[in-house]
Amino acid sequence: MFKILLIEDDETLFKEIKDRLTDWQYEVHGVNDFQKVMESFAQTQPDLVIIDIQLPKFDGFHWCRMIREHSNVPIIFLSSRDHPTDMVMSMNLGADDFIQKPFHFEVLIAKVQAILRRVHNYSSTTSDLRMWMGAAIDMESNRVKNDQGMIELTKNEIFILKLLVERKNKVVTREYLMDLLWDDQRFISDNTLTVNVNRLRKKLAEIGLGNAIETKVGQGYTAIEKVEK
Known part of the structure; x- marks a missing residue:
């Protein structure tokens, strides 16, 4: 219970x-x-x-x-x-x-x-670490750490980051994010998602990753992952 x-x-x-x-x-x-x-x-x-x-x-x-x-x-x-x-x-x-x-x-x-x-x-299915842009994303502790420091994220923020990183370098639509975050878009405003993403970006900026999530106007967001040549 x-x-x-x-x-x-x-x-x-x-x-x-x-x-x-x-x-x-x-x-x-x-x-x-x-x-x-x-x-x-x-x-x-x-x-x-x-x-x-x-x-x-x-x-x-x-x-x-x-x-x-x-x-x-x-x-x-x-x-x-x-x-x-x-x-x-x-x-x-x-x-x-x-x-x-x-x-x-x-x-x-x-x-x-x-x-x-x-x-x-x-909490029951994501005990692994995910690596992205030189940072370790700990899905259990809601923390992101790299050589510039560590930040703690809320449940919404870590989920948004997880969804974006799973589809790195691809556009994840706002509709898709809202549907998975709140299950039913009737119960969420578009502005709420914007605030969550902006808050996530602000925290990522503390460890040098503020520009790693790009806004695709009229579409959604992309987690950038540079490809080594």
Whole structure:
């Protein structure tokens, strides 16, 4: 049974989300003290975190930063605000998805299932190292390392990189990436993929690979691999 940490201060909404997720056999935990979210996180050791942006004391962005300092656990943001920057901020901080309130519970369930299925499949089937442009991609630890340093990626970022590297020097369409990332494109915006790829590029730049993923306008992306002559 997967464990979910639901960080939501609206008691009515918390109970409704918990009941719906419990019906799908998920184990849902909450937060009693919103000043001690990280203590709840450490105690729960969740497989996925669902977090509201507007919270007492500190907002969801703060706690996302704190979680990302210690873990690559998948994170879904909830927000009642309609600012486009909220989604961009969420993705830049390392979130895996963003849901605007009010929402259909079927959408939430679909996103939870897709993310957990993806994470579970990779943890059980991708224990190998992949080499690309002189860098070692560790699919288990979500790390990329070369002689210039090491970076840690989120589950979405490592998956995007994996798909691109598997088809190096070929164009991988945006539609193909979205279909595999989120299973059903109805539940994902085009901008979310852009944010994820841009965040991946920024991290790769830290180890000298910022230009190794090229955008093919109107098509998709290509992971460049120079051919030795």
